[in-house]
Amino acid sequence: xxxxxxxxxxxxxxxxxxxxxxxxxxxxxxxxxxxxxxxxxxxxxxxxxxxxxxxxxxxxxxxxxxxxxxxxxxxxxxxxxxxxxxxxxxxxxxxxxxxxxxxxxxxxxxxxxxxxxxxxxxxxxxxxxxxxxxxxxxxxxxxxxxxxxxxxxxxxxxxxxxxxxxxxxxxxxxxxxxxxxxxxxxxxxxxxxxxxxxxxxxxxxxxxxxxxxxxxxxxxxxxxxxxxxxxxxxxxxxxxxxxxxxxxxxxxxxxxxxxxxxxxxxx
Ligand code: IPD
Ligand code: CA
Ligand code: CA
Ligand code: CA
Numbered sequence: 237x238x239x240x241x242x243x244x245x246x247x248x249x250x251x252x253x254x255x256x257x258x259x260x261x262x263x264x265x266x267x268x269x270x271x272x273x274x275x276x277x278x279x280x281x282x283x284x285x286x287x288x289x290x291x292x293x294x295x296x297x298x299x300x301x302x303x304x305x306x307x308x309x310x311x312x313x314x315x316x317x318x319x320x321x322x323x324x325x326x327x328x329x330x331x332x333x334x335x336x337x338x339x340x341x342x343x344x345x346x347x348x349x350x351x352x353x354x355x356x357x358x359x360x361x362x363x364x365x366x367x368x369x370x371x372x373x374x375x376x377x378x379x380x381x382x383x384x385x386x387x388x389x390x391x392x393x394x395x396x397x398x399x400x401x402x403x404x405x406x407x408x409x410x411x412x413x414x415x416x417x418x419x420x421x422x423x424x425x426x427x428x429x430x431x432x433x434x435x436x437x438x439x440x441x442x443x444x445x446x447x448x449x450x451x452x453x454x455x456x457x458x459x460x461x462x463x464x465x466x467x468x469x470x471x472x473x474x475x476x477x478x479x480x481x482x483x484x485x486x487x488x489x490x491x492x493x494x495x496x497x498x499x500x501x502x503x
Contacts, residue, residue, distance in 0.1 A: 237320075237348045242369060245346060246354055252294050253342055253358045253365065256287050260327070260342075260360055270334055279330045284308055287326035287342065295322055307452045317350035317478060323455035328357075329428030337361070343430035345455030347478065355459030357434045366434045366460055374437050374463035381437055383465045384488045392421050393442035393491055396432045399425045400447070407447055407483075408471070409501035416499040429484075433457020436486055437464045443487035443495060445471065451478050454486075461486050472502055 260283055269282045288308040295304055302320040304311035314321060322344065327333050329340035338361040346354040355374075357366040366381075368374035374381045395416060402413050417423050424441060426432050430453065432444040437460040455478060458468045470476055471483035473496060483502075487495060 237353050242353060246367065246369060248294075248298065249344055249346070249354065249356055250365065250367070252291060253344065253356055256290055256326070256342055257358055257360045257363070259290065260287060264333075264337060277331070279334055280308065281327075281330065281334065283333070284327045284330055285310075288324060291322075291324055291326065291344070305451060305455075307450065314479070317347055319349070321347045323347065323451050323478065325430060325452035325455075328430040328453060329426075332427045339426060339428055339431065341428050341430040341434070343452060343456040345457075345459055347455070350478065352455070352459035352462065355456035355463075357430045357456050357460065359431060359434070366437065368437075368456075368460040368463040370459065370463075372463075374460050376434075376438055381464050382439065384436075384439055384490075385442075386490055388442050388488050388490050390420055390491050390494045393488070394422045394424060394440075395420045396424045396426060396435070396441045396444040398446040401445065405447070407503055409503060412499045412501050416495075419499075429453040430457055433461055433468075433486060436466055436488070437461050439464075442491060443485065445485050445487075445495075445500065447471070447483050448481055449484050450481050454482070454484055457486065465489060467492050471500055 263283045271280050273280050285308050288306045288310045292310045303314050304322045305314045306324045325343040327340050328343045332339040342358040344356045353370050355368040366376055429449050435441045461468050467489050468486040471485050476482050
């Protein structure tokens with residue numbers, strides 16, 4: 237992808253994200269419909285659907301040959317990463333959106349032949365936009381993010397994790413996770429994977445571990461974290477797979493080996 241195309245995509249996507257953010261804040265003031273998907277706690281609202289449709293319409297009108305993966309199903313059936321592929325989560329953190337009216341984000345990753353080119357994560361209620369362009373660094377609004385702290389140690393780290401991970405868990409050795417909770421400085425669970433990636437890139441947390449994310453949860457975050465020197469892998473250390481659900485560890489490189497060797501043991 238050449239610089240001119242990248243620049244145009246970034247400008248348009250930013251514009252649509254800010255418009256979508258305005259729409260979401262407006263729709264929040266009105267009654268919106270809440271449905272459930274795979275289980276009673278897996279929520280989706282009219283606002284999630286309308287936001288995804290808004291992006292699909294704009295992208296298809298401007299870039300008819302691009303492909304699009306969206307959580308709510310308005311995109312294409314994408315089976316390969318050939319060409320330009322947009323990976324969109326219209327609202328990441330729907331439970332927060334419904335219950336808290338804050339702490340949710342729009343997440344958009346743009347890939348070219350499988351390579352992450354542009355990542356955007358918009359914290360809607362805080363009006364903070366994280367952007368990253370491959371090889372050009374990452375930003376929080378207009379402020380360039382620094383490379384991740386190379387002095388951090390496990391003992392001075394804040395680790396974000398999906399809270400379920402510490403409970404009796406068939407897929408990970410939860411005793412070791414409980415030891416991680418003791419050994420690290422503190423843990424957090426924000427309820428929006430995209431924001432957890434963004435907070436890692438910002439350097440306000442040092443790792444994020446979760447046992448299941450979909451491509452739209454991490455597509456933008458992966459690009460953002462790359463640009464500040466962080467690492468993102470599946471929890472077994474394998475490269476992430478952008479077409480399927482993944483376990484995810486994303487972290488500061490300084491604590492990667494410690495996490496993998498001493499705390500993360502998959503069953
Ligand atoms: C969810 C959030 C949550 C994570 C879940 C995701 P959604 O996305 O990112 O933090 O733990 O696995 O499904 O459904 O709110 O877009
Ligand atoms: Ca969802
Ligand atoms: Ca999500
Ligand atoms: Ca979502």
